[in-house]
Amino acid sequence: MTRTVRFLAAALAALGLAAAVPAQAIPQVVLVQNSGWMEPFYADPKSPFKPLVAALVDSVVRPGDALVLAAFNQSQPGAPSPRGLLSEQAGGATAAHVRAALAGLETARKPKGGALADTDLGEAVTASIDGVLQGKPGLVWLFTNNRNSPNNDQATAQRNREFYALIHRGPAIAKALAFPLRMPVQGEHYRANGLMVYVFAVGAEGERALDQLVAEGRVKRVITEPPARLKPLDRDTVRLVPRRVEDAPGVAMSMDANGVLRADVAPGALEPFATVRWNLENTIYPYTIVGASVGARSVLNGANHRIVLEDGSVARLAPGKQAPLVSRVQLPVAQLPGTWSLDALKAAGSAFVLPGHIELQLHGQKLALSQAFRARMAALFPGDPLPDIFTPPAEIRDSSASLPVEVRVHYGSGPLYAAIGAALALLAAGAAAAWAYARPRRVHLTVEDELRTVRTRAGAVQPIYDKAGNQVARLKTTLFGHELIDLRDGAQVRLGR
Incomplete structure (x- = not known):
């Protein structure tokens, strides 16, 4: 040193x-x-x-x-x-x-x-x-x-x-x-x-x-x-830009400002596959992708699905330029929560988000320095062979790219309001039952021609005595009424006057 x-x-x-x-x-x-x-x-x-x-x-x-x-x-x-x-x-x-x-x-x-x-x-x-x-x-x-x-x-x-x-x-x-x-x-x-x-x-x-x-x-x-x-020249060489979705009603795709692909799915969309038309963009300035075969798969919630491409090749794609790409994509219908599930109710009024990514692989990739860049370098540094430094290493034949994805299901507030209403109704019914169970009641009895009034509550069982002080029956009170039980033989006891 x-x-x-x-x-x-x-x-x-x-x-x-x-x-x-x-x-x-x-x-x-x-x-x-x-x-x-x-x-x-x-x-x-x-x-x-x-x-x-x-x-x-x-x-x-x-x-x-x-x-x-x-x-x-x-x-x-x-x-x-x-x-x-x-x-x-x-x-x-x-x-x-x-x-x-x-x-x-x-x-x-x-x-x-x-x-x-x-x-x-x-x-x-x-x-x-x-x-x-x-x-x-x-x-x-x-x-x-x-x-x-x-x-x-x-x-x-x-x-x-x-x-x-x-x-x-x-x-x-x-x-x-x-x-x-x-x-x-x-x-x-x-x-x-x-x-x-x-x-x-x-x-x-x-x-x-x-x-x-x-x-x-x-x-x-x-x-x-x-x-x-x-x-590096072996990763992030391309990116996918969605154009439109076909054969899948209720499914739309877009790209946000951070480069995240968003698949917006309506709650009722049940089609398991969709045809997606993309633009494949060369992001590896200043190189032209002379040729490569393209493979793709999606990873959503840990599940891997192969993306079938109509034409799995790319040729003569200049830096910053795009080429059309058609794919058949499997949608995660089975992994999306139902309308009445807890996840759907939690996401009511917003969106349930299922994160994942799409992986692209370019095999047999051949890169060449774009002619426009060569001309620019020759003008800036005439007679200088240093642009050779931009020649891609021969051993780099494959590359990969990853596109973050969010599958978003938009649930309306109707099911949530219905669930809240049902819960409130249950609470009201419970409160009414509790009040009915706990409120004091008055029962009129006649014992040996003597009119009596007894105070009681639902669920209580009270003894009934005659004038001599002997138990002659028991009064059972429920939410639905009153009943005399254990009535002694010959006893003069009845409900009411």
């Missing part, structure tokens, strides 16, 4: 990543090239290079993130690379600190002879991943003119292949995006048409952080060009 890398690693550790940084924060390393090939980006008085770096850092680095800003070219004895410019935990003053650090940055020269410094992209990225991040999750941003020529090596194609292998086959990088930008600048020695901004997500946590930055539009605030994906 070079002295500069040790310094950067120590600076990052000093930020207290394990304790002080918020749980959602992630370290970010920003590498800014200042080798000889970058001379016009620094020498041109109208160059937007430094303002671009400052603006992007300000947009993507969130409060609490650990930030390391470094310049890089190629490490030489007495001139290490990368060279730290700033290391701090991002806060309110970070944007000003970044601008101040970039203000004094100039094109680097070699320590002996004063020649302009060479460039080693792989060295800078490796130092950041292994030295600064020490293999832990994070993001590495790389601002470069795309000329990779260590020791002024003219075999740039070979150097590019080494950089290519680092990105595609290096296990540390989980995701890599590139943003080719038009930036015409003129220096004393060179002129340039474009700039490349790379971002490498280290580890699964780094990939999630990068996806969140892109989803939140933090990159797009500064760079409006769509990101070109370098890695």
